[in-house]
Amino acid sequence: xxxxxTLHKATQAQAQWEADYARVAKRFGxxxxxxxxxxxGLPIKPCYFPQDVQNIPGEDIGAPGAYPFTRGNxxxxxxxxxxxxxxxxxxxxxxHTRARMDAxxxxxxxxxxxxxxxxxxxxxxxxEGLDPDxxxxxxxxxxxxxxxxxxxxxxxxxxxxxLPKMNVVHITYYxxxxxxxxxxxxxxxxxxxxxxxxxxxxxxxxxxxxxxxxAFPPDQGLKLAVELITYCTRHMPAxxxxxxxxxxxxEAGGTATQEIGLLLAFGVExxxxxxxAGLKADEFLPRFGFQIAQANDFFEEIAKIRAFRQVWARxxxxxxxxxxxxxxxxxxxxxxxxxxxxxxxxxxxxIRTTIHALGAALAGTQAMxxxxxxxxxxxPTEEAATLALRVQQVIGEETNITAVADALGGSYYLESLTAxxxxxxxxxARAVEEQGGYIAAQRSGWIRDEVERSADRWRELVSSGKRKxxxxxxxxxxxEQRAPIFRVDPQVEHTAVERIRQLRAQRDGARWTEAMRxxxxxxxxxxxxxAADLGAGELMSAAIDAARxxxxxxxxxxxxxxxxxxxxxxxx
Amino acid sequence: MPLRVLLTKPTHDCHDRGVRHLARKLRDAxxxxxxxxFLLAQEVVDAAVQEDVDVVGLSSSSGGHxxxxxxxxxxxxxxxxxxxxxxAGGVIPDEDAKExxxxxxxxVFGPGSSPGDVVTFLNAHVKxx
Numbered sequence: 001x002x003x004x005x006t007l008h009k010a011t012q013a014q015a016q017w018e019a020d021y022a023r024v025a026k027r028f029g030x031x032x033x034x035x036x037x038x039x040x041g042l043p044i045k046p047c048y049f050p051q052d053v054q055n056i057p058g059e060d061i062g063a064p065g066a067y068p069f070t071r072g073n074x075x076x077x078x079x080x081x082x083x084x085x086x087x088x089x090x091x092x093x094x095x096h097t098r099a100r101m102d103a104x105x106x107x108x109x110x111x112x113x114x115x116x117x118x119x120x121x122x123x124x125x126x127x128e129g130l131d132p133d134x135x136x137x138x139x140x141x142x143x144x145x146x147x148x149x150x151x152x153x154x155x156x157x158x159x160x161x162x163l164p165k166m167n168v169v170h171i172t173y174y175x176x177x178x179x180x181x182x183x184x185x186x187x188x189x190x191x192x193x194x195x196x197x198x199x200x201x202x203x204x205x206x207x208x209x210x211x212x213x214x215a216f217p218p219d220q221g222l223k224l225a226v227e228l229i230t231y232c233t234r235h236m237p238a239x240x241x242x243x244x245x246x247x248x249x250x251e252a253g254g255t256a257t258q259e260i261g262l263l264l265a266f267g268v269e270x271x272x273x274x275x276x277a278g279l280k281a282d283e284f285l286p287r288f289g290f291q292i293a294q295a296n297d298f299f300e301e302i303a304k305i306r307a308f309r310q311v312w313a314r315x316x317x318x319x320x321x322x323x324x325x326x327x328x329x330x331x332x333x334x335x336x337x338x339x340x341x342x343x344x345x346x347x348x349x350x351i352r353t354t355i356h357a358l359g360a361a362l363a364g365t366q367a368m369x370x371x372x373x374x375x376x377x378x379x380p381t382e383e384a385a386t387l388a389l390r391v392q393q394v395i396g397e398e399t400n401i402t403a404v405a406d407a408l409g410g411s412y413y414l415e416s417l418t419a420x421x422x423x424x425x426x427x428x429a430r431a432v433e434e435q436g437g438y439i440a441a442q443r444s445g446w447i448r449d450e451v452e453r454s455a456d457r458w459r460e461l462v463s464s465g466k467r468k469x470x471x472x473x474x475x476x477x478x479x480e481q482r483a484p485i486f487r488v489d490p491q492v493e494h495t496a497v498e499r500i501r502q503l504r505a506q507r508d509g510a511r512w513t514e515a516m517r518x519x520x521x522x523x524x525x526x527x528x529x530x531a532a533d534l535g536a537g538e539l540m541s542a543a544i545d546a547a548r549x550x551x552x553x554x555x556x557x558x559x560x561x562x563x564x565x566x567x568x569x570x571x572x
Numbered sequence: 573m574p575l576r577v578l579l580t581k582p583t584h585d586c587h588d589r590g591v592r593h594l595a596r597k598l599r600d601a602x603x604x605x606x607x608x609x610f611l612l613a614q615e616v617v618d619a620a621v622q623e624d625v626d627v628v629g630l631s632s633s634s635g636g637h638x639x640x641x642x643x644x645x646x647x648x649x650x651x652x653x654x655x656x657x658x659x660a661g662g663v664i665p666d667e668d669a670k671e672x673x674x675x676x677x678x679x680v681f682g683p684g685s686s687p688g689d690v691v692t693f694l695n696a697h698v699k700x701x
Binding site for chain 1: 586587589639640
């Protein structure tokens with residue numbers, strides 16, 4: 001990378017600096033040899049030189065838009081198209097969520113080329129796979145998401161919007177198939193074909209390896225993910241089928257290396273399963289998306305993203321024969337970390353999220369959700385959600401960082417860190433394969449253990465004061481500012497229950513019974529299928545038929561849980 | 573006899589980093605810890621009675637905690653198990669914490685609390701049955 005003369009001079013400069021640094025360290029009573037480390041625990045030095053990057057092959061760095069895409073997916077980064085604003089929206093009844101969608105759109109929330117982009121989260125009842133009249137739903141309806149359980153609720157949410165001209169991200173947990181089926185059935189009523197729809201499904205069965213608890217055992221979850229991918233590949237070419245939930249690893253306490261290494265390992269297993277089901281790499285890989293955290297270690301988080309682009313591209317190309325550049329791209333939805341935000345001195349979170357968002361922009365993200373400053377307290381107020389959007393707008397409009405692609409590329413430190421994280425991630429992915437692959441490592445608890453160890457280490461550092469958090473373990477104040485708390489209208493529960501009862505009374509009962517019988521049959525057949533038997537999309541088609549017959553989320557999830565779930569007591 | 577503590581979380585609430593860390597720290601501090609997810613509060617009541625625990629800690633970080641605690645407190649009373657100490661954790665606004673305490677929830681450990689706070693509280697306020 002450097003000619004011998006440059007390297008020689010740099011080596012001399014480094015020797016001089018080392019002596020100077022040691023002198024300063026001594027004066028301050030420090031130890032020049034004391035190791036520094038990133039938040040992931042990777043060793044770092046107080047300064048970097050050309051010789052730190054001389055062994056990195058030039059093609060590893062390359063150019064934006066060129067394989068292996070370390071510097072970005074496309075030749076132009078933000079010069080012609082900004083990242084999309086994707087704040088998470090969802091609370092109360094569908095019409096409440098719609099009001100927040102419209103309010104933020106009016107404030108400039110914008111997708112690619114000014115298109116509408118809605119990142120919508122379903123409520124706790126839907127996530128649980130229930131309907132609002134279930135005994136466990138009380139107190140959870142419209143909380144932490146929107147109370148949407150049927151095609152009719154989607155009418156309340158989307159009517160009047162031009163579906164083919166917008167992107168909708170459906171943030172579901174395990175009710176991903178009912179959610180997509182209902183959206184397809186809703187679009188059909190509006191005269192819009194599945195092929196015209198744009199947006200994302202989460203397909204998040206893999207997340208229970210490190211957070212929460214799945215409605216389905218890991219092997220059934222993997223098959224369900226393949227089923228959705230297969231259906232969309234055949235019928236919805238513009239639909240993003242799978243969101244790699246890297247963010248969840250970081251939020252669960254995992255390191256930057258674990259965040260990309262574990263999801264690389266999952267990618268390997270998912271791609272293998274899709275290929276067994278008869279899909280070719282270039283048919284489905286372009287529709288994968290990646291939700292990645294941007295947390296506190298500024299440079300490490302940027303290096304993580306650059307490293308991931310590189311190792312993903314190489315793995316998809318070299319191992320799975322992907323040829324289309326889009327099959328090798330890590331298309332990123334940044335979610336700034338919620339776990340590092342504090343309930344103490346909440347306005348300080350605005351400063352944290354601004355730093356996170358700046359890092360994401362410098363790393364070349366495609367879309368951003370910036371957490372609201374009241375994240376650690378409740379659902380965001382409209383004021384807090386607006387300020388979070390303004391963070392993106394200030395960075396995009398006022399700083400001029402959008403003029404230059406990968407502006408930090410070539411930094412000795414960043415390039416060195418990028419190479420190191422990439423190597424560590426590959427190493428971790430290899431370790432997962434040694435465990436028998438991602439699904440086996442999920443089943444055995446190996447992945448959960450790895451992530452929990454990191455979380456415990458982080459917590460110990462915070463508890464001991466070695467890792468500082470302003471307002472929590474340093475610079476505390478007695479007179480805390482109080483942030484206004486957002487509350488969901490208590491009437492929401494009553495209305496949601498009434499609506500689901502009306503729906504059951506008014507829908508065509510015979511049609512519903514027949515569609516549900518067929519869905520149940522498809523689910524029972526699916527139970528015994530292997531990945532190689534998938535590909536016909538029978539389960540997905542039956543789910544869409546059920547949604548056409550106004551089946552609710554709870555009813556459809558009941559079918560899936562009975563056939564594919566853990567068994568009692570989670571079959572509700 | 574070491575104190576027996578049941579820690580629990582709604583199944584849909586994937587924010588389990590804190591409660592899992594707490595489970596480890598309580599175990600390390602000498603408590604016997606049971607951890608389970610739940611759908612209905614009655615499942616927590618049943619588990620608490622079956623496991624004969626001294627303490628139930630319910631963690632909620634996604635909202636919906638008030639109904640869960642209401643059902644839990646009522647269920648424990650109906651099972652004649654209201655001598656079990658109930659504590660709360662997670663994302664719980666101050667106003668809600670006050671109301672929970674008026675229902676008999678003994679302590680609320682919100683964001684930023686440390687496992688040490690919980691250990692200190694249990695050692696000071698709970699005696700094994």
